[in-house]
Amino acid sequence: MPKQILSFTVNDEPVETLVQPYVTLLDALREDLGLTGPKEGCGTGDCGACTVHVDGQPVASCLMLAMQARGRSVRTIEGLAHAGVLHPLQDAFVRLGVPQCGFCIPGVLMAAAAVLAEHPRPTEEDIRYGIAGNLCRCTGYTKMVAAITEAAGSLT
């Protein structure tokens, strides 16, 4: 199949790349653009490790074709910190010792960032619902919820 031109915005930078039409957004980000922060944990949209933002909304990038992102704005975990300063969510995750193996963390953080965008003062239920699509096997989620709660406080 001939490759197609994909023009979109990734982490605030305009990007143009050639992709196979059957390639997922996750593979295009990881293999073509070298953004390996988003992870493939399942490839079926169940684990949330591949979560990125498309036009501000959290999506499972393993379920979206790269060409569907044409003309849209994508943000990955690599674009969450700003000018070398950790996002309050990232800072809270580090301080509270959330990451263990760390594989789920990029997806969880992007889901959490979406929660905070929608609910600047989220309840515990908002947070748990917001990251319900993200599996973590190391942490039991307790510290995650605490860290997101703390980050929400520092943002307001």
Place this chain on the structure above:
Amino acid sequence: MSTVMKTTRDVRGVGLSIPRPDGPEKVTGHVQYVADIKLKGLLHAKLLRSPHAHARIVSIDVSRARALPGVRAVLTAADIPELKRKAPTRAHAVLAIDRVVFSGQPVAAVAADELAIAEEALDLIDVKYEVLPASVDPLQSLKPGAPPVADAGTEADASEALAHSAVAMAKSDDAPPKAVNVTQTANVKRGDVAKGFAESDVIVEKTYRVPMVHQGYLEPHAVLAEWDTTGQLTLWASTQGSFNTRAEVADVLGLEENRIKVIPVECGGGFGGKIRALCEPITALLARATRRPVRYVMTRREELEAGMPAPQVIIRLKTGAKRDGTLMALEAETVLESGAFSGTVLAVSSVFLGSLYKWPAFDIKGSEVLTHKPSVAAYRAPVAPQTIFAIDSQMEQMARALGVDSTDFRARHLSRPGDPMVNNQPWASNGAFEVLEKAAAHPMWKKRAEWKASGGNGHGLRGTGIALGGWLGGLQPTSATVKLNTDGTLAVLTGQVDIAGTNISLAQIAASAYGVDIEKVKITTGDTDVAPMTGLSAGSKTIYTVGVAVMQAAQDARRQTLEIAAGELEAAMQDLEIVDGRVVVRGMPDKGVTLASIGKKGNLYMSKVPPVIGVGHPAFTQQAPAFAAQLARIEVDPDTGEVKIHDFVIVQDVGHAINPLACEGQMQGGAVQSLGIALTEILDYDD
């Protein structure tokens, strides 16, 4: 300058909740896992897997796959001279030779320029199977006449038991297995069980089943292999132990360990499922065949079909007691479903069943049974969670049958340090009694009657559960080095795979043992070429064993440092201490030399001062059992059976918490995973 005198006792080290230093790398997505690593000329691998649980391979035709543009290699068993029948372990069964023994077993392997091409090539491989009857249920499989799983004459695999240094069975009355799929048996006895039951007033007999479950680490198995022109193999692996992986791969491929370098890349979770080699050998063989770097990443489906899950465990228990609660006898029969290859740790089950409580008489039988399913591995300790579930539930049932408080009943009969285990070794020091006592004193347990009474009336049925369990603690020799840098900072080196955040704890130990603040310590996980021999990140023993190696190495480095300083200061070593980065004479803070100057002299041209390098390389004989008691406040919907957990308490004996922040995370994560096993997870097979 600080006016507080710092000694090895008050540096910033052991006991502090310090976030792991690689945290920023993990939260920014910069940490590299195997699937994130790209090498020049990288090829992608896929494996063709059997769709049948048991079948004879009649023929394999790979000619169309080999002809596909972009395909660089297609391998079958016929292309691999190292392959032997009667594979003793899963790793040795690189590709099926003439028979597949579980659904998902690799039959052929492809390396191609792109993953999509490799996938397409799989569709072009033509395998003709003659489907054979399969043994899917372990209780059927252990019967004579069941469809055989292993080739006749295959030896049982006890290497997992060695890897965990689990308790060896001192007195095991092993009968030779008769049934074709029974690969290991164990029988331990003490006293007169028949008499014990005859004299019992209450006898409870129950069977406990824990299903096969997958560890569910978020990162699927992944490996990247590359050979250089001199025949050196480098493996970037997602493993819980690089030295174990190297040894297994060397054995499978018939290579000297000196020709293999295993780089333990960040491991995205293991929980026991990434101890044994799995896809490393085939990836190495594809790289050898193509003379290119090859990366293989399992899909989630492959993980679930052909990973190394936890075994199904079926335990029948019969226990007897007098009316006054005196324990009389225990009879147990354990069936461990090992999947298509031997390798469960049968002894662990016997030890926990018979040793946790003081039975005057017991007869414990165990069998490892093969079935046509993927072979199994540990999951938060091999066989222990499943066995503990059975014996702890049985004690609860006994207490109910006797009409006594179940925590009192457990406490009354719990083995205490020094009491004999079933193998007659004495129980090591442990906190089983203390954690049970703490849990029993918790308000959630004290108020269980109120919680129960609040059920119904629009709510579900409510109850509070208590459980007590533990693990004997693994042991494995290990080593570490601590070097003094030329600016007075310390470099700690081990081969320890840091999954859970153990490196920060090890660095804290080094800081305290040497006498500098944690900020001065850098710890590195080296590959198998550069790191000193290091054990697995498994068996709940990383800090207990590697921590000792690091401590001894830091003490050794401190001794060397003080020795050098003693010469320079013309003082006795015992009069010296390390304060704020300087070695000073105790009580004379102005008389001292900086650690930096000592470090510098170790690298100064024409200097006669040797570099400071401390080494620790301990072996261990004393296990450190770890116990936990847990409380669960739950609500059950009587119509649907849905269980809702309202609250959960973990009381765990972690020993001295080197880094409380990391300990909490471990406790929370372990508890939630166990809830998954209890309530929601199963690898379910039909016939």
